[in-house]
Amino acid sequence: MAHLFEALKIREVTFRNRIAVSPMCQYSSNSEGYANDWHLVHLASRAVGGAGLVFTEAAAVEPRGRITPQDLGIWSDTHIESLAKIVTLIQSFGAVPGIQLAHAGRKASVAKPSKGGKALDESQEGWRPVFSSSAIAFNKDSPVPTPLTREGIQEVINAFTQAAQRSLQAGFKVVEIHAAHGYLLHQFLSPLANQRQDDYGGSYANRTRLLKEIVEKVRAVWPEKYPLWVRISATDWIDKGWDIEQSVTLSKELKALGVDVIDCSSGGIIPGINVPVKPGYQSQFAERIRREVDILTGAVGLITSPEHADQIIRSGVADIVLLGRELLRNPYWPHVAAKKLGQEKVWPVQYDRAWL
Numbered sequence: 001m002a003h004l005f006e007a008l009k010i011r012e013v014t015f016r017n018r019i020a021v022s023p024m025c026q027y028s029s030n031s032e033g034y035a036n037d038w039h040l041v042h043l044a045s046r047a048v049g050g051a052g053l054v055f056t057e058a059a060a061v062e063p064r065g066r067i068t069p070q071d072l073g074i075w076s077d078t079h080i081e082s083l084a085k086i087v088t089l090i091q092s093f094g095a096v097p098g099i100q101l102a103h104a105g106r107k108a109s110v111a112k113p114s115k116g117g118k119a120l121d122e123s124q125e126g127w128r129p130v131f132s133s134s135a136i137a138f139n140k141d142s143p144v145p146t147p148l149t150r151e152g153i154q155e156v157i158n159a160f161t162q163a164a165q166r167s168l169q170a171g172f173k174v175v176e177i178h179a180a181h182g183y184l185l186h187q188f189l190s191p192l193a194n195q196r197q198d199d200y201g202g203s204y205a206n207r208t209r210l211l212k213e214i215v216e217k218v219r220a221v222w223p224e225k226y227p228l229w230v231r232i233s234a235t236d237w238i239d240k241g242w243d244i245e246q247s248v249t250l251s252k253e254l255k256a257l258g259v260d261v262i263d264c265s266s267g268g269i270i271p272g273i274n275v276p277v278k279p280g281y282q283s284q285f286a287e288r289i290r291r292e293v294d295i296l297t298g299a300v301g302l303i304t305s306p307e308h309a310d311q312i313i314r315s316g317v318a319d320i321v322l323l324g325r326e327l328l329r330n331p332y333w334p335h336v337a338a339k340k341l342g343q344e345k346v347w348p349v350q351y352d353r354a355w356l
């Protein structure tokens with residue numbers, strides 16, 4: 001029976017434990033998407049902290065796909081160098097470096113949370129147009145997005161593919177495609193945002209087409225030996241939206257296309273939804289997809305106690321737990337968890353005295 005500190009091998013990559021740093025925007029780049037000392041220290045600390053996998057925040061595959069002007073980017077070869085430095089450090093501290101590739105779609109061009117999170121127009125460092133599947137704004141303050149044309153869709157597919165190639169050049173060992181939280185790819189999946197009448201809208205097959213085309217192209221350039229993850233919102237938490245049944249079907253198709261892990265999050269497609277938030281509230285989706293699809297899954301969402309995280313792995317709910325805010329509060333959480341669960345210490349010798 002696997003437990004939280006059992007190593008996991010996916011393809012040719014071995015994770016020292018089942019704890020991953022969930023992707024978390026830092027809103028700390030300059031306006032050109034470069035990683036800097038903040039990203040370096042923040043991510044390397046969590047590798048020193050003992051996580052098995054350290055994901056960067058969502059990295060924008062094109063400038064118009066940034067959520068805020070301060071998002072991390074990977075739309076140009078010039079982004080590779082500063083990311084490569086981070087990769088080297090994460091690896092030198094024993095963790096696997098992963099990158100999340102993202103496009104914000106109609107949720108692009110807003111202020112960072114510490115500046116209020118409101119839509120920014122061109123006079124405020126923002127940009128227009130923002131794109132989506134259909135011309136439906138996210139909320140009353142957001143701009144009405146421009147529906148992507150066929151050419152625009154091809155550009156997005158190319159942007160994800162090139163971003164995966166750059167991720168490889170930077171040295172990342174895991175790529176995660178962000179198809180959750182109401183961002184562009186989720187805006188194609190969910191009928192609440194996608195009202196297209198062409199090959200990319202309407203039926204389930206059409207709404208899932210863009211994500212599957214991206215996965216196919218990314219898998220073709222991402223080496224066989226490295227894992228490919230997809231983060232989904234397993235449900236929109238509302239009738240007539242995207243739901244767990246479609247997530248199960250999609251996961252089967254993604255598995256056939258070479259996806260290794262489904263990272264099971266939820267929500268984000270429209271504002272004002274009542275989500276029954278409580279510890280582990282999204283783990284049920286990881287469990288069901290794992291059981292019905294026979295694919296590795298990641299559980300995320302209010303997992304904070306070592307016992308809870310261990311139970312998720314031991315009982316076969318998921319293969320990996322991703323922690324967000326708890327790892328912001330305490331980068332050394334994996335060490336604390338190891339001690340609490342009676343495992344051998346996992347932190348560096350320099351910190352041995354902290355173990356006493």
Ligand code: FNR
Pocket residue numbers: 022023024025026057058100178180181231265300301302303322323324325326
């Ligand atoms: C996030 N989250 C997030 N998710 C994602 O897929 N890409 C991202 O870039 C971000 N950015 C982000 C920033 C910050 C500051 C937070 C707190 C969260 C969501 C995150 O990965 C995770 O899914 C949720 O926070 C739920 O997990 P926790 O925090 O309850 O462990």
